[in-house]
Amino acid sequence: MKPEPNFFEKSHEVAKLIPFGRVTSYGAIAKYLGAARSARMVGWAMNNSHGKDVPAHRVVNRKGLLTGKHHFDGTNLMQQLLESEGIKVVENQIQDLEKVFWDPTLEL
DNA sequence: CTCTTGACTGAGG
DNA sequence: GCCTCAGCCAAGA
Numbered sequence: 793m794k795p796e797p798n799f800f801e802k803s804h805e806v807a808k809l810i811p812f813g814r815v816t817s818y819g820a821i822a823k824y825l826g827a828a829r830s831a832r833m834v835g836w837a838m839n840n841s842h843g844k845d846v847p848a849h850r851v852v853n854r855k856g857l858l859t860g861k862h863h864f865d866g867t868n869l870m871q872q873l874l875e876s877e878g879i880k881v882v883e884n885q886i887q888d889l890e891k892v893f894w895d896p897t898l899e900l
Numbered sequence: 901c902t903c904t905t906g907a908c909t910g911a912g913g
Numbered sequence: 914g915c916c917t918c919a920g921c922c923a924a925g926a
Contacts, residue, residue, distance in 0.1 A: 799923090818908055828909090829921045835907035836923070842907095853908060860907035 799825060803837035806896050810850045813877040814894035815886060817854045824896040839863060849873040856886035856893075 802825045810816055818831040818838075827833065838848040842863060849870045853859045861870040861884060871881045880887035 831908040838907055
């Protein structure tokens, strides 16, 4: 498969489709894009999307851990954004992940 | 072109 | 359930 420049657009689009008060994982987005093994690329795409309308704070790893919080401002900004949506976060980890988890392959 | 890095995930111990 | 190893793909030096 050739590299697909649309991968970024797709990643951004899916991230924007995440409902309020919900979160998803890089793997879920990657799988939806048809690149289940390219979860890292999604994270990389998020880095590129930083500064855009992409709610990257709703995207976490499969453990529900806010691995990307260091890329926002290096503090608790990401956690506060999630808590503002009703998502409980403790120690950079999302609580009740199963309840707030949103899978694009299932919901879409 | 080659090597390293990375916002990850799944499998094995 | 936690820790470690390997696979994965793309971009930057």
